[in-house]
Amino acid sequence: MSGEAAEPAAPQDARAGSPEATSPKEGRKGAEGEKAVPARRPRRHDPNRRDRIIDVTIEVIAEHGLAGTGHRSVAEAADVPLGSMTYHFASLDELVELAFSRYVSVLADRFDARLAAAPEDGDLAAIVTDVIMVDFLQARRDLVLAYELYLGATRDPALREVTRTWMSRSRRALERLTDPATAQVLDALLEGLVLHNFLARDPMTREEVHQAVARVIGPAR
Numbered sequence: 001m002s003g004e005a006a007e008p009a010a011p012q013d014a015r016a017g018s019p020e021a022t023s024p025k026e027g028r029k030g031a032e033g034e035k036a037v038p039a040r041r042p043r044r045h046d047p048n049r050r051d052r053i054i055d056v057t058i059e060v061i062a063e064h065g066l067a068g069t070g071h072r073s074v075a076e077a078a079d080v081p082l083g084s085m086t087y088h089f090a091s092l093d094e095l096v097e098l099a100f101s102r103y104v105s106v107l108a109d110r111f112d113a114r115l116a117a118a119p120e121d122g123d124l125a126a127i128v129t130d131v132i133m134v135d136f137l138q139a140r141r142d143l144v145l146a147y148e149l150y151l152g153a154t155r156d157p158a159l160r161e162v163t164r165t166w167m168s169r170s171r172r173a174l175e176r177l178t179d180p181a182t183a184q185v186l187d188a189l190l191e192g193l194v195l196h197n198f199l200a201r202d203p204m205t206r207e208e209v210h211q212a213v214a215r216v217i218g219p220a221r
Contacts, residue, residue: 046080050088053078057099062141066152069096097158100149104162107142108169111135115173124177125214128186132213133206136194143198178217185216 046052056078060069071085071092078084089095114135118127136143149166153159167187174183193212197203204212 049078049080049084053080053084053088054095054098054102057095058103058145061096061099061148062145065144066096066148093156093158096152097156097162100145100152100159100162101165103145104149104166104169107146108166108173111170112173115176118177120177122177125210125217127177128174128190128213129206129210132190132193132197132209136190137197143194147195182217186213189213189216 053074057069057074060074060077064073069092071082074095075082075085085092085095089098111131114131115127118124149159149163153163170190171180171183171187174186177183178186189212193204193209197209
């Protein structure tokens with residue numbers, strides 16, 4: 001939907017000074033007969049508002065977590081009226097699902113491109129080690145978002161489907177370089193090693209990660 005259509009009143013926690021909170025007395029002529037004061041601000045032409053809200057939502061989640069993400073925090077970050085949230089989205093859950101779906105699509109495209117650029121006869125253990133140690137562990141924002149998604153997926157079936165989409169795409173990317181059975185195990189190992197190294201007091205060294213990956217791949221590669 002474009003930002004041209006009239007939006008409904010904001011939820012009851014609308015900020016003071018918003019069009020929905022304007023006093024009904026505004027707009028009447030004053031005692032001295034001066035011109036009427038407009039009761040509402042002009043609507044801003046904002047055809048990309050819905051997309052911008054979705055993009056901003058993932059940034060709010062990255063900064064505040066799912067627990068700190070709500071209609072008000074997203075509206076303020078996106079610089080839109082609070083009423084836009086319920087106008088464009090049926091619920092906060094729907095908005096979060098759309099934001100994570102878009103994020104996973106970007107992440108999966110990046111992962112796929114990374115592996116597609118690797119030579120088919122290259123050192124697969126070294127390639128996967130680079131993905132773990134550089135692509136993931138040096139991208140803290142992506143780590144935070146990934147685990148916020150996993151946390152949400154424990155309770156929300158829609159986010160579980162988003163998570164499964166990511167897992168399916170990452171396995172397919174790995175299958176470019178190895179057989180499906182090995183790709184499945186590598187995918188699980190990759191997730192586990194990233195989480196371990198992110199949280200551990202004594203994270204594994206690059207050499208230790210490489211050895212673990214190589215043991216899964218076996219002598220063939």
